[in-house]
Amino acid sequence: MFLSLYKRTGFFTLLLASLLMAVVGCSPQAAQPPAAEPAPQQAQTPASEIELMVSAAASLTDALNEIKPLFEQQHQGVKLTYILGSSGKLATQIEQGAPSDLFLSASKKDMDTLEEKQLILKESRSDFTKNELVLVVGKDSPLSVSSFEELGSDSIKHLAVGQPDSVPAGRYAKEALEHLKLWEPVSAKLVFGSDVRQVLTFVESGNAEAGIVYGSDAATSEKVKVVATANADWHKPIVYPGAVIASSQHQDVAQAFLSFLLSDQGKEILQKYGFR
Structure with missing residues (x-):
């Protein structure tokens, strides 16, 4: 009888232990603190341009x-x-x-x-x-002008130069022509450019038969040719x-x-x- 009771008691004890383990296994675990998220990286701000x-x-x-x-x-x-x-x-x-x-x-x-x-x-x-001052004509120009001294020739109807008051190339051109005593004689045929590149364009386009520009400007154009270079003594140093x-x-x-x-x-x- 006792043995039977022991067996039944042991059975219930084992059953109770199993139930307790099941309950513990099903119960929610203690909350774990969330893993710290990596701090967002600061965007690299490019240096101001x-x-x-x-x-x-x-x-x-x-x-x-x-x-x-x-x-x-x-x-x-x-x-x-x-x-x-x-x-x-x-x-x-x-x-x-x-x-x-x-x-x-x-x-x-x-x-x-x-x-x-x-x-x-x-x-x-x-x-x-x-820089230096040069006299240019159109690349295919039939003009036979080969010097500044010939600018008074009737074959030249329009001579392009920079505006002397604001364009240094025009100022140097005026000094050179005054030195040659040609400024007044050619004044009626002068075409003024707002800068030396416009002077070059006048000659390239044929709107002026000749023009006075810097040697550097003439070197950049395939539409003009240099026919003379001004003597450095005719104008202030460029x-x-x-x-x-x-x-x-x-x-x-x-x-x-x-x-x-x-x-x-x-x-x-x-x-x-x-x-x-």
Whole structure:
């Protein structure tokens, strides 16, 4: 009897233990703290792109266009923006507060004007290249003109030059013609360009039989030919000064660009386009 009771008791004990284990297994486990999620990575903010605004004489157009990708590659985050035109007009724009970081002039006179008004950093001013004055005619022109002295010839009905008041090339042309005592005799046939590139276009298009431009401009055109080079004694030296604008917010970068022009690489490119 006791053995039977023991067996039944053992059976119930085993059954109770099994039920308890089942209950424990089915009960929810203690909540585990959620795994810490990785902190979101902060987006890398790219450095602000610097737009360097360069006011430059129109005669520098081709050389500067070749320099642009080279300089930008060497100075990541810098974008060059060129404001091209006659040096006189560019100087006036800077005087009137137009945004600019660097001025590349085709004449000493226009740079002197800005320096006198303390609009440039005087210590940054440097002459970075030179040029010469040439007489051009259309490539297929039948004209037999071969010197400046012949510009009074009746075969030339229109002579293109830059506006002397604002275009340095026109100023130098006037000085040369005055030296030769031809300014007044040819005044009736003069066609004025707003910059030296427009003068070149007048000759290329046939709107003027001849024109006076820089040697660098003539070197870029396949539509004109040089028939004479002005004697350097006939006009003031054609030098190109560059200087950082005093109000520029990017003076270091502007100085770096000017230094590039003065480097061997910069000089080589300028010479390629006819500068001296």
